[in-house]
Amino acid sequence: xxxxxxxxxxxxxxxxxxxxxxxxxxxxxxxxxxxxxxxxxxxxxxxxxxxxxxxxxxxxxxxxxxxxxxxxxxxxxxxxxxxxxxxxxxxxxxxxxxxxxxxxxxxxx
Numbered sequence: 001x002x003x004x005x006x007x008x009x010x011x012x013x014x015x016x017x018x019x020x021x022x023x024x025x026x027x028x029x030x031x032x033x034x035x036x037x038x039x040x041x042x043x044x045x046x047x048x049x050x051x052x053x054x055x056x057x058x059x060x061x062x063x064x065x066x067x068x069x070x071x072x073x074x075x076x077x078x079x080x081x082x083x084x085x086x087x088x089x090x091x092x093x094x095x096x097x098x099x100x101x102x103x104x105x106x107x108x109x
Contacts, residue, residue, distance in 0.1 A: 003103055004066040005073055006040075010059035012095040020092045021060070027085070035076040037067040059097070 013021045029039050041064040067073040076082060 004068060005070045006101045006103060007063075007065045007073070008099045008101050009063040009065055010097040011061050011063070011093055013060045013092060014094050017092045024085070024089060024092050028082075031079055031081055031085075032065070032067070032076055035067060035072045035079065037065060037072060037076050040064045040066050059095075 011021075025039070025042075032038060043062050044060070045058050045062050046060045067076065
């Protein structure tokens with residue numbers, strides 16, 4: 001079975017941008033879907049509200065994102081709507097860290 005191209009995406013957001021972030025991510029998920037991508041998991045990790053930057057070790061949210069392959073991921077990144085959204089994204093998200101990965105496990109008990 002072929003493995004999907006996976007990314008671990010850690011996101012720090014600007015103060016007061018929680019609702020805008022959620023709407024932005026819904027739109028991003030719709031664009032990803034056009035390229036075979038999806039947000040497989042989203043975990044809110046900020047212990048006390050908004051994590052705004054690298055001085056805070058814990059991001060606001062961490063996503064596991066996957067695409068059929070790297071070419072599909074690149075197509076999403078270069079999609080004209082994704083490119084157009086970068087300016088509004090910068091007003092919502094202060095820092096993004098992306099690490100490529102691959103599926104692991106399962107680890108049955």
